[in-house]
Amino acid sequence: MAFIPPVLALPPEITAEIFSHYVGTSTHIPPRSGGPLVLAEVCTRWREICLSTCSLWASVSIDDRCNWNHQVNLLLLQRWMARAGNHLLDLNIWMRSSSPFPILSQYSSRWRSLRFRLNASVPFPFPNGTRVLALVRLDITIPNPHVAVTVTAFREAPSLREVLLSSLGPSQSILLPFVQLTFLRLWRISLQQCLDMLKETPKLEVLSVDTATSRHSSLQFVSPTLSMVFPHLHTLSFCTGSSTVLDHFTLPALETLKLTSFKGDGVARLLELAVRSSCSPRSIAVWFMEYEMSYRCFRAFPSLEKVEIFAYPCSPEPCDGCTLASLVNLLNKDDFLPALCEMKISHCPTEISSSVLAEMLVSRWHGHREGVARLKSFHLSFSFSAGIGSSAIDELRGRVRPLKEAGMDLVIERTPY
Numbered sequence: 001m002a003f004i005p006p007v008l009a010l011p012p013e014i015t016a017e018i019f020s021h022y023v024g025t026s027t028h029i030p031p032r033s034g035g036p037l038v039l040a041e042v043c044t045r046w047r048e049i050c051l052s053t054c055s056l057w058a059s060v061s062i063d064d065r066c067n068w069n070h071q072v073n074l075l076l077l078q079r080w081m082a083r084a085g086n087h088l089l090d091l092n093i094w095m096r097s098s099s100p101f102p103i104l105s106q107y108s109s110r111w112r113s114l115r116f117r118l119n120a121s122v123p124f125p126f127p128n129g130t131r132v133l134a135l136v137r138l139d140i141t142i143p144n145p146h147v148a149v150t151v152t153a154f155r156e157a158p159s160l161r162e163v164l165l166s167s168l169g170p171s172q173s174i175l176l177p178f179v180q181l182t183f184l185r186l187w188r189i190s191l192q193q194c195l196d197m198l199k200e201t202p203k204l205e206v207l208s209v210d211t212a213t214s215r216h217s218s219l220q221f222v223s224p225t226l227s228m229v230f231p232h233l234h235t236l237s238f239c240t241g242s243s244t245v246l247d248h249f250t251l252p253a254l255e256t257l258k259l260t261s262f263k264g265d266g267v268a269r270l271l272e273l274a275v276r277s278s279c280s281p282r283s284i285a286v287w288f289m290e291y292e293m294s295y296r297c298f299r300a301f302p303s304l305e306k307v308e309i310f311a312y313p314c315s316p317e318p319c320d321g322c323t324l325a326s327l328v329n330l331l332n333k334d335d336f337l338p339a340l341c342e343m344k345i346s347h348c349p350t351e352i353s354s355s356v357l358a359e360m361l362v363s364r365w366h367g368h369r370e371g372v373a374r375l376k377s378f379h380l381s382f383s384f385s386a387g388i389g390s391s392a393i394d395e396l397r398g399r400v401r402p403l404k405e406a407g408m409d410l411v412i413e414r415t416p417y
Contacts, residue, residue: 016056019046020056023035023036026090029062039056054087057080058087059091062091062094063094064094069099077104081106089112091113093116094116095117115139118140118142132153132160136160138163142166142172144169147172148172150173150174150175154175154176161183163184165185168190170190181203182203184206184207185210185237195226195245199226202230207236210238230249231253233251234255235254235257236257238262246273247273251273251279254277255280255283257285261288262286267297283305284297285310294309299336302335304340309346324380327345328360338371338372340364341376342378344380348380348381349383354392358396365408381413383415390414393412
């Protein structure tokens with residue numbers, strides 16, 4: 001009897017599952033490395049499994065590194081799409097050429113997610129009659145905001161729930177079924193356009209707004225009496241920009257905040273929003289924020305159970321309040337983050353006394369402080385630029401090892417950059 005390697009004795013469905021992890025979430029066409037074609041070349045059995053497993057062909061990326069004027073590449077794309085069978089498709093299209101779009105449009109009824117860069121200098125590549133019944137997620141970037149364009153191809157998308165729009169210019173518009181969306185990310189979009197869209201999205205659960213690098217004017221007049229209530233919105237991400245948009249929100253269900261480079265004016269508006277909404281956020285993540293602004297947010301929300309702080313990897317010499325020690329001193333107070341259960345500090349630019357940190361963690365872990373929750377998880381990573389040596393890291397770890405052995409989720413490390 002011929003010897004059969006164990007890997008070839010696996011049931012086809014198990015082998016196909018292993019193949020899906022190798023292929024990953026997306027394969028470039030033409031493939032540069034990996035992908036189902038590589039697996040199909042190994043042996044006859046693997047080839048049969050690859051060619052019969054539609055999911056291996058259903059997630060693809062297309063970009064300008066391929067010459068789409070060559071017929072052989074278009075033929076490869078056509079056959080690749082056919083291999084996906086009836087499986088839903090996830091497409092990532094990042095190119096200027098419109099040659100592949102007629103082929104892709106043939107399969108529009110099976111698009112599940114679509115991410116693409118729209119070249120506004122050429123006609124929109126999908127016909128208005130395109131049917132996108134299965135489309136759940138749409139991500140559109142328009143690199144040239146100065147060319148007028150109106151996108152109507154996705155207004156009839158009954159399954160659409162998640163939309164990401166980037167770099168929408170003042171003379172550009174996209175017609176979408178906003179009323180059914182639960183996730184919306186707006187990036188480099190004017191204040192007026194942002195509000196116009198949000199007025200049509202009463203079912204939002206997650207909203208991300210980033211106007212920090214907007215190239216378009218956001219100084220249009222917006223009625224100060226405009227008010228929008230989002231009863232289901234539980235997660236808000238906001239980056240530096242026109243924080244006046246917060247003046248128009250009421251978010252009674254808000255649970256998670258993600259703030260990037262927030263300034264004093266933005267923090268003040270956020271706190272007013274919290275009072276107006278009577279919300280009690282449970283989680284907050286702050287990125288690249290001044291320590292004082294971060295602490296104001298923390299103090300304003302005593303309901304916070306999870307806090308994440310991401311500092312600048314390379315920070316100038318910090319002032320007295322911008323040290324890890326100052327945060328630890330605040331955590332020793334009962335009225336500062338009393339509900340805190342998880343804390344993660346990344347790229348910390350300053351060091352701290354091992355005994356001071358250990359005392360705070362012991363105090364928070366044992367839960368003997370009335371009205372203060374037990375701190376169950378604490379992750380701390382020092383920035384490479386902080387100049388903290390291995391011996392200092394080892395000393396910190398040694399001090400807090402008893403807490404780790406007692407069950408606390410405790411990580412202390414140094415980032416490699």
